[in-house]
Amino acid sequence: MAETQFKAGCRGNKWVPIGTHRIRDGYLQRKVSDLPKASPSVNWRCVHELVWIEAHGPVPAGHVVVFRPGCRTTHLARITLDTVELVSRSELMARNTIQNLPAPIKAVTRLRAALTRQINKRARTEEGSA
The missing domain is CATH 1.20.5 (Single alpha-helices involved in coiled-coils or other helix-helix interfaces)
Structure with a gap:
């Protein structure tokens, strides 16, 4: 093993604990798991989606959780159930066309x-x- 490679069990300097928040592409995300070889979409979830899941359960297939028009924010305290909604992918496409x-x-x-x-x-x- 090369001198500069991490030894088994060591974490890189970019590692953060579960529950950490970050902003990616204008959305607030929370680290929900720590799987080392998983894609970022598995380890990090958007907070607005987590708010919906906490209140209503899993997002149905063919649907997405989005901010209501004019309510998009990266402030944790402002991301509430009142600011998000569940829409079908076809409705989302119609909105963004x-x-x-x-x-x-x-x-x-x-x-x-x-x-x-x-x-x-x-x-x-x-x-x-x-």
Whole structure:
């Protein structure tokens, strides 16, 4: 074993105990398990989802727990049952679709997507020729 590798039973300096909170992608998450080889989605859960589960039980298949419109926060005390709701994935898609945006913003969004595709296409072409 190399000198710089951790010995068996040692934890890295980024380890935190169960119950620790962090903010990822604008959502407050809580560490709920300490499985060493598990993905982060197993060890960390969003607090708003945990609030719903505590009150109503597991989230049904095909549904997600989201903040009510205008209630998204990363402050633990403000994440209550009144600020979250259970929606189906199809309803979530309808909420987040481009069709809900005003026409000028739709056009800009489509242009931005086209520009991103062209940039990625050129980047792949340059990687292939290098």
